[in-house]
Amino acid sequence: FKGGPLSHDCVVPALPGGEPRGLGSLQEGPFPHSRRGQAIRTLIQKGGTWLDIVILDLEWNAAYSRRIKGYINEIIQFGAVKVSPGLQEKSCFSCFVKPQVSKHVNTLVTDLTSITDDNLTGGLTFMQAVSRFKKWAGECLLLTWGTSDILALIENCRYFSGDGQVPFLTRYCDLQRYAQERMGLDTKEQVGLSKAAELLGLDLSGMDHHRALDDSRMALEILKKVYHPQAMAPFVQECGAEFYRKITFKTT
Numbered sequence: 001f002k003g004g005p006l007s008h009d010c011v012v013p014a015l016p017g018g019e020p021r022g023l024g025s026l027q028e029g030p031f032p033h034s035r036r037g038q039a040i041r042t043l044i045q046k047g048g049t050w051l052d053i054v055i056l057d058l059e060w061n062a063a064y065s066r067r068i069k070g071y072i073n074e075i076i077q078f079g080a081v082k083v084s085p086g087l088q089e090k091s092c093f094s095c096f097v098k099p100q101v102s103k104h105v106n107t108l109v110t111d112l113t114s115i116t117d118d119n120l121t122g123g124l125t126f127m128q129a130v131s132r133f134k135k136w137a138g139e140c141l142l143l144t145w146g147t148s149d150i151l152a153l154i155e156n157c158r159y160f161s162g163d164g165q166v167p168f169l170t171r172y173c174d175l176q177r178y179a180q181e182r183m184g185l186d187t188k189e190q191v192g193l194s195k196a197a198e199l200l201g202l203d204l205s206g207m208d209h210h211r212a213l214d215d216s217r218m219a220l221e222i223l224k225k226v227y228h229p230q231a232m233a234p235f236v237q238e239c240g241a242e243f244y245r246k247i248t249f250k251t252t
Contacts, residue, residue, distance in 0.1 A: 040229065040230065040233040042141075042171055042233070042236045042237075042238055043085075043141060043171075043229060043232075043233060043236060045139055050085035051085065051139065051140055051141045051171065052082055052083065052084060052085070052090065052138065052139075052140045052141070053082070053083050053084075053085065053087070053140065053141050053143060053223075054080055054081070054082045054083075054137045054140045054141070054142050054143070055080060055081050055083070055143045055144070055175065055216045055217075055219045055220050055223070056078070056079070056080040056142060056143070056144050056149060056216060057079045057080065057144065057145065057149065057212040057213070057215040057216040057219065058075050058077065058078060058079075058149045058152055058153070058212055059075070059076055059077040059079075059109070059113050059115060059210070059211070059212050060073040060074055060075045060076055060109075060152050061073075061074050061076050061099060061102055061105050061106055061109050062074075062106055062109075063099065063101040063102030064101075064102065065101050065159070068159070072101055072155060072156070072159055073152045073155060073156075074099055074100070074101045074102060074126075074156065075097050075126060075129075075152055075153070075156050076096065076097050076099060076105065076109075076115060076120055076123075077094075077095070077096055077097060077113075077115060077211070077212045078093060078094065078095050078097065078129055078133055078212060079092075079093070079094050079211065079212025079213030079214070079215065079216050080092065080093045080094075080133070080136075080137070080212075080213070080216050081093075081213070081216045081217055081220055082136075082137065082140065083220060085229075087220070087223065087224050087227060089220070091136075092213060092216075092217075093132075093133060093136050093137070093213075094212065094213045095123065095124055095129050095132065095133075096115075096119055096120050096122075096123035096124070097120070097123050097124055097125070097126050097129050098120050098121070098122070098123035098124065098125060099120060100125065100126065100160070101159075103117075104117055105117055105120065112210050113210045113211060114208075114210075114211070115211075125160075126156050126160050127160055127161060130157070130166075130167055130168070131167075133168060134167050134168035137168050139170070140171070141171045141172075141173060141236060142168070142169060142170075142171065142172050142173070143172075143173050143174075143175040143219070143223070144172075144174065144175060144176075144219075145175050145176045145193055145215070145219050146174065146176040146177075146190060147174055147247060150166070150169070150172065150247060151247065151248070153166045153169070154166060154244070154247070154248060164244065164248075165244065166239075169239045170238070170239055171236055171237070171238055171239065172236070172237050172239050172243070173232065173235045173236045173237070174235065175219055175222070175223060176190060176191070176196075177235065178226070178231075178232055178235040179191075179196055179222055179223070179226050180196075181235075182226035182228075182231060183196070183199060183200070183226060185199075193209070193215060193218050193219060193222070194209060194218075196222050197218060197221065197222055200222060200225045200226075202221050202222065202225070204218050204221060
């Protein structure tokens, strides 16, 4: 998406959705009064329909801010894929974000992502990108590979709007932690996307690692290998005050 700096939906014809495999019909009756039952309810919208899943990946640039007299991980690209509860792709989202703190992309970031200053010239402002993403994503369960993208979102929202709450973040799952648990790996040691794909025997050689949309699709392929709604439900968090307190605790 080097030639498309503005936000756009990569619309893919929706396949029949269906409910997630691994659970019976919602018509079978109420969920049990248990922690697992409570967790599963966070995956369901009002009215009894299953939430779409959105997998988000971000790229950012370490930028020095004179205002705060310190560095900020300024987000420069959004990439995401939206799937049905049955993990069938419905659409995607990609946009560049024009830097407002730093005028130039760090050479290390360019080397890693191939994103250049020219790519970002016509990009959206960060808050415009957030607004468009929120409209595109709708009510969904948001996944990221690890929590660093969520922390970057909180940091950028706080910097550009004065409010550290992310407008589109209502339900969240750390896909990295969930996948490592399902794969029997030690969750204390973080495994990268490429390594996880390798361990699962996935051939993702055609994808451009460290570009946001391709990374989100890479994460989707990993999710397809380890997905089971009952196993995933306890990893889903509702994003209220306690969520923000816990996720930012280590960085404050």
